[in-house]
Amino acid sequence: MRRSFKYRIYPTRGQAQRAEACFSDHCRLYNAALEERRGLWEWNQKSISFYGQSAQLKYVRTDDPDQSRWSARSQEATLKRLDRAFQAFFRRVRAGQTPGYPRFKPVQRWDSVTWPSDGDGCKWKPDYSQVYFKGIGVLKVMMHRPQLGVVKTLTLKREGRQWFVVLSCDDVPARPLPVTGEDVGVDVGVARFVTLSDGQIVENPRFTRNAAVELAEAQQTVARRVKGSQNQKRARRKVAGIHHKTRRRRLDFHHKTALKLVEDYDVIVLEDLKITNMIKRAKPKPDPKAPGQYLPNGGAAKTGLNRSISDAAWGQFTSILEAKAESAGRRVMFVNPAYTSITCHICGLKGERPQQDTVICPVHGPLDADLNGALNILSRAGLGSVLTQA
Numbered sequence: 001m002r003r004s005f006k007y008r009i010y011p012t013r014g015q016a017q018r019a020e021a022c023f024s025d026h027c028r029l030y031n032a033a034l035e036e037r038r039g040l041w042e043w044n045q046k047s048i049s050f051y052g053q054s055a056q057l058k059y060v061r062t063d064d065p066d067q068s069r070w071s072a073r074s075q076e077a078t079l080k081r082l083d084r085a086f087q088a089f090f091r092r093v094r095a096g097q098t099p100g101y102p103r104f105k106p107v108q109r110w111d112s113v114t115w116p117s118d119g120d121g122c123k124w125k126p127d128y129s130q131v132y133f134k135g136i137g138v139l140k141v142m143m144h145r146p147q148l149g150v151v152k153t154l155t156l157k158r159e160g161r162q163w164f165v166v167l168s169c170d171d172v173p174a175r176p177l178p179v180t181g182e183d184v185g186v187d188v189g190v191a192r193f194v195t196l197s198d199g200q201i202v203e204n205p206r207f208t209r210n211a212a213v214e215l216a217e218a219q220q221t222v223a224r225r226v227k228g229s230q231n232q233k234r235a236r237r238k239v240a241g242i243h244h245k246t247r248r249r250r251l252d253f254h255h256k257t258a259l260k261l262v263e264d265y266d267v268i269v270l271e272d273l274k275i276t277n278m279i280k281r282a283k284p285k286p287d288p289k290a291p292g293q294y295l296p297n298g299g300a301a302k303t304g305l306n307r308s309i310s311d312a313a314w315g316q317f318t319s320i321l322e323a324k325a326e327s328a329g330r331r332v333m334f335v336n337p338a339y340t341s342i343t344c345h346i347c348g349l350k351g352e353r354p355q356q357d358t359v360i361c362p363v364h365g366p367l368d369a370d371l372n373g374a375l376n377i378l379s380r381a382g383l384g385s386v387l388t389q390a
Contacts, residue, residue: 027110050083071121176329183267185378190308195370208311258321271337335380345375
């Protein structure tokens, strides 16, 4: 298996400054390569591939002493990053989706650089709890857990004022867990984060909502500061710190919830949700009687729902669950999500949902909507049995 290992690193002030310079130069390289691609197409209707731009690196490094300070392989990885952005753009064009043309990156938001091969411009030294990057130096690593497998790529990452190294490793051994003989259907939501087909409920912590007041105050402080001043920079760091704390709390919650599911069940069944489609903005409704005017479309309510879905981060949770299940020898299945909540799991008839938490079956009466959905999810996978809710 391929797995990532993330470790906190502690650069000195000089190393942090050199790392900032490394990020800045890689960002400039990315933007210059993007400008070259845009210019070639705009003026000559020609394109240039990753290999063409990679071949130009030796001239860039010769003409620009700043670029020559860093590993050529890391610069190739930055050009590959741009190439992947264009591949995704063309894939969306062919699929008829919103294309999203690659954009220039501001230096303040360029927070990672990747070295594609251990030993080429970088060196992982687990025996000494150190990592080396060309042009930056040897950095101290906090080895809070052992690294497994063979290190393939290294990424230097900045999160706020903290620094990390992320290792992508191949041949990581699996750690199968004992068979439990239990299967479960999982219904994710915003009122409850998870409802299981055996009746267990995991409440939604709503991390973003809980941090909303503090975040709004911090953002107002940024707006009141003089643009470009040190006071504004400190205020921006506070905003970034709130976002970072919220993200870490959510990630910790997802890991613990996924681990509990993997430990307790052999097969875990979820809905195959198209989350990107679920969080789209409400479409405007033109008023046929008044050209230029629009009818109410429930946009405010849809925006609130979109914010709650993003706060729950079902996609991140699912990815974590799949990775843990693979390592533990468990199985994760996905089923069609259509009408799972309003279809009675006992008789199969579609009911009405007058409230968020209740479905009324024409035969069996009121049912818990989330539990009913979890039972239907398990049934659609060909698992479980017909159960009756009390």
